[in-house]
Amino acid sequence: MSGRLRKLVLVMMVVLMAASGALAAERLILATTTSTENSGLLAHLLPPFEEKYNVRVDVIAVGTGKALELGRNGDADVVLVHDRVSEDAFVEGGYGVNRRDVMYNDYIILGPDSDPAGVRNAKSAVEAFSLIAKAKTPFVSRGDDSGTHKKELAIWAEANIEPAAPWYMPVGQGMGPCINIAGEQNGYVLSDRGTYISYKTKTDLVIVFEGDPILFNPYGVIAVNPELHPHVNYEQAMNFIEFLTSDEGRALIESYKMEGDQLFYLYR
Amino acid sequence: MHYIVGALRRAVDLILSLDPAVMEIAWLSIKLSAISIIIAAAIGIPIGFILGVYDFPGRSFLTSIVNTLLSLPTVVVGLAVYSFISRRGPLGRFGLLFTPWAIIIGQTILATPIVTALTMNATRSLDRDLQLTALSLGASRVQMAWLLLLQARFAVFGALVAGFGRVIAEVGAAMMLGGNIEGYTRTLTTAIALETSKGEFAFALALGIILLLISFVVNILVHYFQQVKHRGAYHGNNSPRRGFA
Structure with missing residues (x-):
């Protein structure tokens, strides 16, 4: 056993340590729908935001129902979804605050x-x-x-x-x-x-x-209520909401095209 | 058919070009699976050994439990772990959900029964005479246990490889617990699921080919370790005779 096994164990230990290091940057967990992720919009929108506010956005792309459930449980910091009825129920239930219209398609x-x-x-x-x-x-x-x-x-x-x-x-x-x-x-x-x-x-x-x-398919962004879930990154969630509705964010949304087609539109 | 040809071409391209995004995903898959297997080994080998070697009341019941856990569906493990580490769960305050550690927890739970059961089977079939001989020569219980484990080492290695194969190929727990976050918890299997859902079948297949290649390399490595060990022992036994010749 001795020599080689010890070497193998050593290699595995190094792997283990490599995995446990790093991961210090601040993170914002965004629960959103597959449509924003799969369309490539987020890849276009998030890097400027991440750079501006020095935060890493972790995207969980699921259906609207699941995204809101993640928000209710406090497993996400901010949600970007598209179902006005459940969004309103989410806010009325006290799970989310500061809902804003973002865009529509x-x-x-x-x-x-x-x-x-x-x-x-x-x-x-x-x-x-x-x-x-x-x-x-x-x-x-x-x-x-x-x-x-x-x-x-x-x-x-x-x-x-x-x-x-x-x-x-x-x-x-x-x-x-x-x-x-x-x-x-x-x-x-x-x-x-x-x-x-x-x-x-x-x-x-x-x-x-x-x-x-x-x-008509409108998208809304909602911060998870920090009073209900004190651990959420409310500050960055609000930065995100502000960014999406700012001139800079709006310009990014409007300029996003796939195969020559504009995918999302803004409210005037 | 064109998907398959496209996939093969794409896989070769991705590997040859060392596409950084793909390399990162592959490396994360290897890392998470390796860590899970190390933990599963630390739990599963001792338990499997005890179940395999020693006789005690309740042993056959425990054996059945371990064998039953072999068929744990990955999604069920994902869901169970999820409900524990969600912010609303009992371990919520540690913020483990949607981190690599969440995947490691799920995959460890999946791999442990495999390592345990295979270790159990390997040690159960060992030669009893050896134990008796060792004991009669005055070996302590610990020494005897070590001797048995040494004897079963190839099979135990095999158990670790089987466990590794299970966790690097599973998608349910990784998707549910990691959340498929790009650059953080996206593994080969969750990336395959994503690319499939995007209709990028050739790319998804290419990632599948890379996953198989990783498993292949791991198997070659383990085989190499076993071979070298085996040959080493063989030469050791024969060297005196060669000396005589």
């Missing part, structure tokens, strides 16, 4: 180019959903309590339809995988525009419906 309905349910002729998103239900063509649902999922459920409720298997498929996955599944199934899916643009070259689905005001 919109949802779109994607489907196969052949459009078997004839969604292109729909006058509204509600009518589009009704047509899909009537034709019983596959519809892929996020099914994960995300902002997009909540919006989808709201539209079904508006249409007075209770979607059901086998044509209705809640898959419990992120936006990208849902687009992918819908593509494989030749079905329809509700998507945020940002994710679709970043996915455009990887799917055969096209936009079959857009533009209804009900598809």
Whole structure:
């Protein structure tokens, strides 16, 4: 055993020490949605913020429901999400403070180019959903309590339809995988525009419906309440909120483009 | 098919170009898995040894428990650890969630039953005559235990390799406890999950190939250690005879 084993143990000890060192910088935990992360917006937005305030932003990209849950538990310092109803409940419940509007984009309905349910002729998103239900063509649902999922459920409720298997498929996955599944199934899916643009070259689905005001998708930023969770980095959370709503942050959001398309828009 | 070809090309590119982001992710994966295995070894080898060598009441029950823990789903471990280290959990004040340490805790829990069970099996099948001989020659209990462990060393090494394979390849605990934070807790497997969700299948596959390569290199290294040891012992035994020739 002796010599070589001891050397191996020594190597492992060095690895262990290397891992335990460092990690001294201040951190801000941002719980946000997959749409802001996967679209590349955060990679564009965060470095200037991190440099300006000398902080490292750790991004946890999950659905809106989970992001708010992280905030409720005090496992995040600030949340950037998109579901106004749950955001308001979050603030009213005393979990978050200083909510601000940040930006918006919109949802779109994607489907196969052949459009078997004839969604292109729909006058509204509600009518589009009704047509899909009537034709019983596959519809892929996020099914994960995300902002997009909540919006989808709201539209079904508006249409007075209770979607059901086998044509209705809640898959419990992120936006990208849902687009992918819908593509494989030749079905329809509700998507945020940002994710679709970043996915455009990887799917055969096209936009079959857009533009209804009900598809408006606003993003809000909320600091986790420091009175409820004294350990949160409230100071940097407020710096972040201020940065997002400052001229500098707004210019960064507005200038972000993917494949030539602007992904997020500002309130005037 | 084009994904596979693309993935292979991408993997070769990434490795040859030593892409810094990928290297960082790979290195973090190795580091976290290695630390988890060291801790799991410290817990699992003694327990496995005791269960394998000594007879005591409740031994078969404990054996069943260890064997059952072999099928712990990674997501369940992730969830259980999560509820302990979340700010609302009993260990919340340490702020461990979404740090590399959270991943280490989860992976240690996953690896320990493997190390324990394989050590147990290795020591259980050891030659009993050796124990009796050693005892009759006046070996102390500690000396005898050490002797048995030495005898089982290859299998114990194998146990560590199997545990390492389990933790470097698992995604559930790493995703849930680490949060897949870029440059901090993003491991190869969580990066693969992310790239898959972004539809970057070729890149995700390329990362998978890199993960396999790491496992391969680890196995080669362990094999090398075993071989050298083995050969060393062999030459040692034969040197007197060579002296006579």
